[in-house]
Amino acid sequence: xxxxxxxxxQRGGKLRKVSREIVTAARQVADALGGSGSVDALxxxxxxxxxxGLGAHGADRVLVAEDASFGRYAPDGYAATIxxxxxxxxYAAVVMAASATGKDLAPRVAVQLDVPLAAxxxxxxxxxxxxxxxxxxxxxxxxxxxxxxxxxxxxAVRPNTFTPVDAAKAGQVSKVxxxxxxxxxxxxxxxxxxxxxxxxxxxxxVVSGGRGLKGPEHFVMLEDLARAFGNAAVGASRAVVDxxxxxxxxxxxxxxxxxxxxxxxxxxxxxxxxxxxxxxxxKTIVAINKDKDAPIFxxxxxxxxxxxxxxxxxxxxxxxxxxxx
Amino acid sequence: MKIAVCVKxxxxxxxxxxxxxGGGSGTGIDxxxxxxxxxxxxxxxxxxxxxxxxxxxTGEIVVITVGGDAAQETIRTALAMGADRGxxxxxxxxxxxxLAVAKALAAELKAGGYDLILCxxxxxxxxxxxxxxxxxxxxxxxxxxxxxxxxWGEGTAVAEREVEGGIEVVAFALPAVVTCEKGLNTPRYPxxxxxxxxxxxxxxxxxxxxxPARVAVRSLTLPPxxxxxxxxxxxxxxxxxxxxxxxTEAKVL
Numbered sequence: 001x002x003x004x005x006x007x008x009x010q011r012g013g014k015l016r017k018v019s020r021e022i023v024t025a026a027r028q029v030a031d032a033l034g035g036s037g038s039v040d041a042l043x044x045x046x047x048x049x050x051x052x053g054l055g056a057h058g059a060d061r062v063l064v065a066e067d068a069s070f071g072r073y074a075p076d077g078y079a080a081t082i083x084x085x086x087x088x089x090x091y092a093a094v095v096m097a098a099s100a101t102g103k104d105l106a107p108r109v110a111v112q113l114d115v116p117l118a119a120x121x122x123x124x125x126x127x128x129x130x131x132x133x134x135x136x137x138x139x140x141x142x143x144x145x146x147x148x149x150x151x152x153x154x155x156a157v158r159p160n161t162f163t164p165v166d167a168a169k170a171g172q173v174s175k176v177x178x179x180x181x182x183x184x185x186x187x188x189x190x191x192x193x194x195x196x197x198x199x200x201x202x203x204x205x206v207v208s209g210g211r212g213l214k215g216p217e218h219f220v221m222l223e224d225l226a227r228a229f230g231n232a233a234v235g236a237s238r239a240v241v242d243x244x245x246x247x248x249x250x251x252x253x254x255x256x257x258x259x260x261x262x263x264x265x266x267x268x269x270x271x272x273x274x275x276x277x278x279x280x281x282x283k284t285i286v287a288i289n290k291d292k293d294a295p296i297f298x299x300x301x302x303x304x305x306x307x308x309x310x311x312x313x314x315x316x317x318x319x320x321x322x323x324x325x
Numbered sequence: 326m327k328i329a330v331c332v333k334x335x336x337x338x339x340x341x342x343x344x345x346x347g348g349g350s351g352t353g354i355d356x357x358x359x360x361x362x363x364x365x366x367x368x369x370x371x372x373x374x375x376x377x378x379x380x381x382x383t384g385e386i387v388v389i390t391v392g393g394d395a396a397q398e399t400i401r402t403a404l405a406m407g408a409d410r411g412x413x414x415x416x417x418x419x420x421x422x423x424l425a426v427a428k429a430l431a432a433e434l435k436a437g438g439y440d441l442i443l444c445x446x447x448x449x450x451x452x453x454x455x456x457x458x459x460x461x462x463x464x465x466x467x468x469x470x471x472x473x474x475x476x477w478g479e480g481t482a483v484a485e486r487e488v489e490g491g492i493e494v495v496a497f498a499l500p501a502v503v504t505c506e507k508g509l510n511t512p513r514y515p516x517x518x519x520x521x522x523x524x525x526x527x528x529x530x531x532x533x534x535x536x537p538a539r540v541a542v543r544s545l546t547l548p549p550x551x552x553x554x555x556x557x558x559x560x561x562x563x564x565x566x567x568x569x570x571x572x573t574e575a576k577v578l
Binding site: 187 | 336337339340341342344345354360363365366422423424425427449450452453454455456457458459462463466467468469470471473483486487488489490491492493494495496497498501506507508538539540541542543544545547548549551552553554555556557558559560561563564565567568571572575577578
């Protein structure tokens with residue numbers, strides 16, 4: 001029987017949205033491996049951490065490892081707890097998230113289990129009994145398909161790519177032992193971003209600005225457009241980040257973030273290869289640029305040619321009007 | 326202060342990637358005409374090392390890479406920025422298995438007596454985003470990944486790393502491994518003097534003790550092209566039509 005371990009994520013005691021995606025991906029692998037294997041979702045947190053609702057997406061069991069030191073991310077303890085459970089459970093695969101935490105945690109787990117890690121995976125399959133993982137490389141310019149030749153197959157899935165599906169299973173909750181080795185690093189605090197500010201990598205809508213905005217002061221216009229959408233984050237091209245107009249956390253592209261929002265609005269961005277690589281998997285792309293020959297129009301579903309200083313305020317107004325009606 | 330910086334030779338980010346190589350198996354990229362650079366995130370690692378050494382007033386910065394002979398150029402770039410010497414762990418091909426690479430680096434770093442090991446947070450080619458953290462774990466050292474800010478103390482440090490919707494503040498003691506995020510510092514450009522000096526700095530070449538590669542690349546493919554879009558119109562007059570299309574056709578509003 002090929003069981004799969006889904007390592008879910010919480011912050012502040014609440015399960016993060018990506019947890020449902022992790023369980024969905026794990027369910028998919030367990031079903032593809034055949035033999036009616038089960039999915040165990042592992043929740044790591046402080047006593048009282050949320051653990052409900054994972055059965056709905058295909059978790060047969062929900063294992064909760066609690067420790068008072070696990071309220072915040074504790075890299076050494078989390079890794080040891082996952083490794084201990086992975087060894088004890090004899091899993092065929094372990095699925096984690098390629099989130100900020102997962103990117104730090106999964107390589108530690110890989111070493112403790114002495115297995116390779118497929119990171120930032122966007123598609124999973126099973127072929128000839130082996131887990132096969134597809135992942136974008138060169139920031140999405142190429143897709144790499146990897147065959148995992150070790151057990152368990154350890155994969156970290158990219159957030160926002162595995163759409164949670166309903167696959168009701170028992171989701172029975174039980175406690176497992178937390179492993180708490182001496183901490184080599186300690187997360188002292190988490191400074192939360194101001195309320196309402198979404199992360200560019202996670203937001204359903206991204207409104208990005210480039211050099212066409214002519215100066216950092218004009219980004220207020222994009223911030224307003226983002227507010228008009230209600231669920232949008234502001235992004236930026238490398239040029240404007242390098243110029244110091246915007247923080248690097250907002251950069252979209254090969255040396256910034258790769259984003260897959262439902263809607264990506266590129267404002268005053270010409271569309272350098274490294275930028276296109278970072279946003280080409282958006283569902284719908286809108287480009288606003290004064291140059292009708294700008295490469296961004298080659299990937300955009302909808303384009304408007306013209307002066308962004310006239311177009312963007314009008315767009316914000318129109319989006320507000322439509323959303324209010 | 327003895328600092329190691331792990332670096333990688335990668336194609337320039339403006340490269341248009343063509344699949345080829347891998348002995349015609351389609352599991353590598355066609356390197357013809359491709360300009361290679363020092364991985365951009367590794368530049369932050371090299372810069373941080375230089376600043377630490379300057380601050381300490383004394384020390385040695387060793388640049389280490391796994392790769393073929395051409396990776397010597399990449400080491401030279403870091404030497405031109407100011408690092409002291411290089412080590413090329415020679416491998417005909419860099420495995421897709423990040424753990425195999427991490428084991429080669431860890432084997433070299435283990436007896437080096439380093440106070441600090443710096444890496445880029447990821448290499449912009451295969452974006453494995455794992456080797457630096459694996460090296461730390463293999464060596465049993467504290468590790469902070471994707472550090473965007475570091476306050477250095479006496480034998481300790483506090484780093485900030487970006488998480489979704491916030492900043493995580495992480496405390497650790499040296500020796501440690503830190504992987505560097507953009508924004509940590511502003512990497513210097515190698516000056517002519519540095520470039521000349523780099524030519525005389527030593528690079529040691531030895532075989533990479535790669536771990537077993539247990540990941541096989543089945544294929545590389547190009548992502549599907551996006552469907553040709555259309556220009557809705559010109560100027561603010563086109564906005565109403567755009568919003569209508571977003572609502573009724575794309576259904577994203």
